[in-house]
Amino acid sequence: MKSTAIVAVPFFVSVVLAQDAPTIQKVVAEVLGTIDPARLDATVRTLAGFGTRHVLSRTDSDTEGTGAARKWLRAQYEALAAVSGGRLSVALQEETVPCARPNMPRQVPIVNVIATLRGTTEPDRVYVVGGHYDSRNSVGEDGKGAAPGAVDDASGTAVALEACRVLATRSFPATLVFVAYDGEEQGCIGSAAHAKALAASGVVVDGMIGCDIVGNTLGMDGARYDKHLRCFSYAPSGNDSHGRSLARAATFAARTHVPEFGVKLIQRGDRYGRGGDHRSFFDQGVPAVRFSEPREDFSRQHQNLVERDGKPYGDVPEFADPAYMANVTRVVVATLCELASAPPPPRVVSAQLRRDRYDTELVFEPPAGCERFEFVWRETTEPDWTHTIDMATAKPRATASRRLLATFPGVCLDDVVVGVRSVGADGSRSRTATPPEPDRFEQRPRAARAAEDKGGQDK
Ligand SMILES: [Zn+2]
Helix, strand or coil, rough: CCCCCCCCCCCCCCCCCCCCCCCHHHHHHHHHHHCCCCHHHHHHHHHHCEECCCCCCCCCCCHHHHHHHHHHHHHHHHHHHHHHCCEEEEEECCCCEECCCCCCCCCCCEEEEEECCCCCCCEEEEEEEEECCCCCCCCCCCEEEEEECHHHHHHHHHHHHHHHHHHHCCCEEEEEEEEEECHHCCCHHHHHHHHHHHHHHHEEEEEEEEEECCCCEECCCCCCCEEEEEEEECCCCCCCCCHHHHHHHHHHHHHHHHHCCCCCCCCCCCCCCCCCHHHHHCCCCCCCCEEEECCCCCCCCCCCEEEECCCCCCCCCHCCHHHHHHHHHHHHHHHHCCCHHCCCCCCCEEEECCCCCCCCCEEEECCCCCEEEEEEEEEEECCCEEECCCHHHHCEEEEECEEEEECCHHHCCHHEEEEEEECCCCCEECECCCCCCHHHHHHCHHHHHHHHCCCCCCC
């Protein structure tokens, strides 16, 4: 039951904004207006036209194979860099990495194409969006046969490229990174190399969006599924995690800026028993989500180009829907604009339920220079934030060591999840930060704890 002690504030609260800066609504609306379905379609068709983009395919041609594909992608990104006023730079990450897939060489060369739009004031806070440009057919190790990979995953590669095109002439406080990944089909070996390199470089990756299989809207049942995308996120335990926080930032951005299109939260790391490049970032402790179309057509993915019983098989461009890919790009762009414009999320120190009345108190460290926050809560069983509390109601006040204590009046912490997000001068919102899970009893049976306390169990 929802608390009746406070009035639920709608998500789209108007906020007092700085007079001199354009609002985030204005900036995002302008950028979204320039997303071009025809370019997305052209990118998918061009990539599919290279025949195959398998990691073992030829690299000595300008028209065929993975070498031609990445040469073309690099040229596209470099063309964007040339008109970015020096803000966008392009690099290849070339490595030979271990591969555990059957019938594959133990070591495989990968090449990621990486475009970086450097942040103006916080370049070491980074948001990544990527799709994988490599492809495969029915035989995982076949580097010669046709593997057009239009939906899996020229579509996601096209979304990242188009997002870069519309954002490259803008500047944001935080850094945006757009990537065409190699080697996803061989165990996400390209994204693993990138996630590791970012972790080693010392930057803070505050979010990674993997766009994989984001083009097909015709279900195997003949129905059209083009009104939403699925957003998968990992949570090691419980219902909250950095990844879920990023997923809820995507729903917020979509509701705010792309109201005609939905983001369906799936509270699972990926589709059942399967994986993708966002996993590489989750493994590095980075908030990461996967965007995918609502209903996959398995007669397309990882199939040889054949016709059986009058039915065509294979991942050809005719089944990548440009209007749908444009909507996925809009959600990506709106999410990146919000997160890269806003200050970083606060760091929540603790939460407690008062003992004299049913108010929850949240103690958090504000990011440097950020003075505006928004407080949110939901029942533990709700997938997304349902209530917003503004500054005037929460009245955050200073405690020792630069911390702030905010009050959620009438909100009983025992039954709900609470959180806080930073609000920028332009109205942009960070990811929401939540308190740590209450204690180990939530996650480990008593017997396991006892054994652990004796030092007899692993972590
Ligand atoms: Zn894929």
